[in-house]
Amino acid sequence: MKGNVIKYERDNIDTDVIIPGQYLKVHDYAELATHAMEGLDPDFHSKVKEGDFILSGKNFGCGSSREHAPIALSHSGIKAVLALSFARIFYRNSVDGAFLLPIEIEEDAYNGISEGDEIDIDVSKNEIKNLTKNKTYKMKPFSEIIGKIIEAGGLFNYKP
Amino acid sequence: MGKTLFEKIWDAHVVVGKESGPSLIYIDRHLVHEVTSPQAFDGLRMNNRKVRRPDLTIATMDHNVPTTDRGLPILDQTSSIQIQTLEKNCQDFGIKLFDINSPNQGIVHVIGPQLGITLPGSTIVCGDSHTSTHGAFGALAFGIGTSEVEHVLASQTLWLEKPKPFEIRVEGKRKNPHAVTAKDIVLSIIKHIGTGGGTGTVIEYRGEGIEDLSMEQRMTICNMSIEAGARAGLIAPDEKTYDYLRGRQYTPKNYESLVEYWRENLKTDDDAKFEKQFTLHIDDIAPQVSWGTNPGMTCDVTETVPTPDEFSKGDPNQKKGAEKALDYMDLKSGTPIEEIKIDRVFIGSCTNARLEDLIEASKVIKGQKVSPDVRAMVVPGSQMVKKQAEEMGLDKIFTDANFEWREAGCSMCLGMNPDILSPGERCASTSNRNFEGRQGAGGRTHLVSPVMAAAAAINGHFVDVRKMDLS
Numbered sequence: 001m002k003g004n005v006i007k008y009e010r011d012n013i014d015t016d017v018i019i020p021g022q023y024l025k026v027h028d029y030a031e032l033a034t035h036a037m038e039g040l041d042p043d044f045h046s047k048v049k050e051g052d053f054i055l056s057g058k059n060f061g062c063g064s065s066r067e068h069a070p071i072a073l074s075h076s077g078i079k080a081v082l083a084l085s086f087a088r089i090f091y092r093n094s095v096d097g098a099f100l101l102p103i104e105i106e107e108d109a110y111n112g113i114s115e116g117d118e119i120d121i122d123v124s125k126n127e128i129k130n131l132t133k134n135k136t137y138k139m140k141p142f143s144e145i146i147g148k149i150i151e152a153g154g155l156f157n158y159k160p
Numbered sequence: 161m162g163k164t165l166f167e168k169i170w171d172a173h174v175v176v177g178k179e180s181g182p183s184l185i186y187i188d189r190h191l192v193h194e195v196t197s198p199q200a201f202d203g204l205r206m207n208n209r210k211v212r213r214p215d216l217t218i219a220t221m222d223h224n225v226p227t228t229d230r231g232l233p234i235l236d237q238t239s240s241i242q243i244q245t246l247e248k249n250c251q252d253f254g255i256k257l258f259d260i261n262s263p264n265q266g267i268v269h270v271i272g273p274q275l276g277i278t279l280p281g282s283t284i285v286c287g288d289s290h291t292s293t294h295g296a297f298g299a300l301a302f303g304i305g306t307s308e309v310e311h312v313l314a315s316q317t318l319w320l321e322k323p324k325p326f327e328i329r330v331e332g333k334r335k336n337p338h339a340v341t342a343k344d345i346v347l348s349i350i351k352h353i354g355t356g357g358g359t360g361t362v363i364e365y366r367g368e369g370i371e372d373l374s375m376e377q378r379m380t381i382c383n384m385s386i387e388a389g390a391r392a393g394l395i396a397p398d399e400k401t402y403d404y405l406r407g408r409q410y411t412p413k414n415y416e417s418l419v420e421y422w423r424e425n426l427k428t429d430d431d432a433k434f435e436k437q438f439t440l441h442i443d444d445i446a447p448q449v450s451w452g453t454n455p456g457m458t459c460d461v462t463e464t465v466p467t468p469d470e471f472s473k474g475d476p477n478q479k480k481g482a483e484k485a486l487d488y489m490d491l492k493s494g495t496p497i498e499e500i501k502i503d504r505v506f507i508g509s510c511t512n513a514r515l516e517d518l519i520e521a522s523k524v525i526k527g528q529k530v531s532p533d534v535r536a537m538v539v540p541g542s543q544m545v546k547k548q549a550e551e552m553g554l555d556k557i558f559t560d561a562n563f564e565w566r567e568a569g570c571s572m573c574l575g576m577n578p579d580i581l582s583p584g585e586r587c588a589s590t591s592n593r594n595f596e597g598r599q600g601a602g603g604r605t606h607l608v609s610p611v612m613a614a615a616a617a618i619n620g621h622f623v624d625v626r627k628m629d630l631s
Contacts, residue, residue: 009477009480010477010480010481010484011356011477011478011481012355012356012454012456012481014454014593014595014596016574016593016595016596016597016598017595017596017597020575020597020601021574021575021576021598022575022576022580022601024195024223024224024576025195025224025236025238025239025241025242025576026238027198027199039595039596039597039601040596057477058356058477059355059356059359059389062355062356062389062454063289063386063593063595064288064289064574064593065196065287065288065289065303065304065305066195066196066305067196067199067305067306067307085356085359087356087359087389088359088360088389088391089289089303089304089305092304092305092308093305093306093307093308096305096307096308096311097305097306097307143321144181144182145181145182145319145321149319154307155307155308155311155319156203156207156307156310156311158319160176160182160184160319
């Protein structure tokens, strides 16, 4: 899975900035996507491309249980979020609806990957290659249930 | 080895599962509201599925209902559609709904306990992160996303990984329990352990400082467990818990025999092991005020706004976060908290809009007027809270002081209905999140207790309520 990185160098990116509360009444996913990250980065919608990744710090997706958050990112084209850690509801929501991959990384990847870098994520090897800088980092492997939900394509196809 | 209360509840609800790895957990109560449920019901229809246990599923509308006169039509068309959709879904699937005109309508986490739907030892879920509130009754209660809502509707179960037990002890006695409240205790905890401090855990709050609290105060504590990143927070039930639930509308008929069972079983064994521990001593804690853009960015009312270096203690991301927060909040490091002027006051939300909260706040304002520079509102947590408060004459105290007295709902906690801040407005709020734009784009939120919010409304800036007579 190859793509370019949009980097937010901060912790605690919450679901209220990923998709502000006023849009929770919007049911059209394409329209929801136009407001993704609006609370933090009003330029996000104009700069994001299909297949991009977000890279950020600790506790990504904290706050509300709104599944609108991974939906808005996913329908903006984001295929994975790489973060030092995730808030648990966002993490589960991301895979339950097969919206995007939440990938936990270590400090080396967080510090080593810059805005705009092209990376290649190989989930089968738990590896992230930075094609721009020719470096490789480890990602934290998915737990048993998360791996299987991802493989199944969402919670409703999951079989233990 | 003994078990923690959380482990006992978990084990009692495992349908399928092993010691390590995922478990299928049975859900005793599913609370539903208008915002996170429409796609879940659509999913059921698409797959020709029914709601497995409509009798264990209870719905209300709270997130985007207007808090103005209930006799008026809802002007926001998208809100109106979402509310009508919930009505139709509940009708189609046979789910009990407390609609906008029901005397039982209110914030889902306020009405659950009030109606006796929340029970000790049970598992409770809702498509809302503040479901942790119900943990105050010794329930395992947590927020879920819409896919999981659909899964519970269809199967009354959820696939989960077992969180780790986290013990938070609250020791000591507050010198002035009217001025230093449950809100100040939980904000102090989050200030110390951080917004990710509880990630992957279920917190059990224990100790004298917790036992001393009323049920409503315990709900305030458990409510904000999610702000520390925890899956849930709970408190072992005691006689206060059993007294609170006795005789409520939906309290089970065999209640006394359940109480006997709970007394025997719902406690952490002496030799149980927690994976993580934290202790807060509360003898000398001060009223808390958040200064930043997450609940961990909080300090004493007597302090000054910290510098990014003071706050971050060497962590570069924390430092950047603090710089950005100060910029967003338009605050300068070194400014005394008591000098921060406010434009708005919101007393409401599932954290602090219960009867006791309103009683305590009313003591502060009785016979006084809201500062002419401030617009202040009270949004009771439920229509029942509103009615009880009105029977006590609290509405009159608030309106005489120029507070707006409104109908029940989530309101300005999350800015989904017309109750929002304008860009740049600064609000003393009894809610749970001070995220950027949470109460309206560009709005600035300071999290405080109800008494602190009331005192700020009167004075136009934050004041240390310990200096006031609140007995």
